[in-house]
Amino acid sequence: MKEHAIKLSILNTLCDGHFHSGEGLGEQLGISRAAVSKHVKGIQSWGVDVFSVQGKGYKLAEPMQLLNQELLQSLVTAPLELIPVIDSTNQHLLDRINVLESGSVCLAEYQSKGRGRRGREWVSPFGCNLYLSMYWRLEAGMAGAMGLSLVVGVAIVEALEKLGIAGIKLKWPNDLYHHDKKLAGILVEMSGQAGSAAHLVIGMGMNLAMPSNTQGITQPWACLSDVAEQAVDRNQLAATLINTLQDALTDYEMTGMHGFVERWNRVDNYLGREIRLIMGNREVIGVSRGINEQGAVLIETSNGLETYIGGEISLRGI
Ligand code: ATP
């Protein structure tokens, strides 16, 4: 069997949320009970809450809906690859940029090296969130990349609204927030030369039902299951995000930021609120006034309206 295939097969059985005996699981897979127990430990190391009760077997704390490659592919036109266990979906696409079609997507259930901006870790437990990356060839070159990364945030908020999930906001440049807690993060990485097309990998991690005891996150975080009024279908959500993202990127290539500024500002988490911009050792304090057509953040300070742009800036509420 392929690497991880036994663990994935055990999870496929356990995902119904019922008890399954170690003996039964072992018989199903042609392995011993001891081997099942070893694999369950591996599954736990992916962040899955599996527990065992003597005489009953193993059970997930919560049922789990797994992503389904065939179903997903039938819902999107983008070429799509589901790799359940991966280092990073962004890295996977970056490594294959030369052979990929623009719009290609990679999804995973677990990332061992999920990353955020500036090399920070993106905590990526198995099966309870979304980890999605899309490759996009931007003919306009690197100059268009800043705008594009803001457009991604707008597209994701609008995709959630299409599914009836309201109240999700953006934090510049492109984090998704709910009630001042981080719901999702976007990481756009690029490879390309000045003057030619830019090759972008757009990665998004969104929390859906992450166990509340998840370790390693250094700021308040939110989950979509706490926001949505109805249960969220992970395949449906992933497909809607992919299709909406593709449409928004195509729109952006044709019309630029025009039209997106207003859409971004409509869902700005900090519009009219006091914020702090942190740039290395320097800080600017003022009232947030949204973004402009260049994708810069606007801040009203005691010196008047100032604009800031660049990857090394962090925005914080006060
Ligand atoms: P900025 O980039 O503006 O400084 P940020 O603090 O959100 O904002 P990022 O680099 O964008 O920083 O994201 C990494 C942050 O996200 C880290 O603080 C990390 O602890 C947190 N984080 C990691 N995994 C998750 C997750 N699954 N959900 C929410 N937050 C997470």
Ligand code: BTN
């Ligand atoms: C951030 O807020 O700093 C961005 C987080 C981006 C996480 C996603 S998950 C899918 C893709 N693969 C990665 O390694 N990172 C992005």
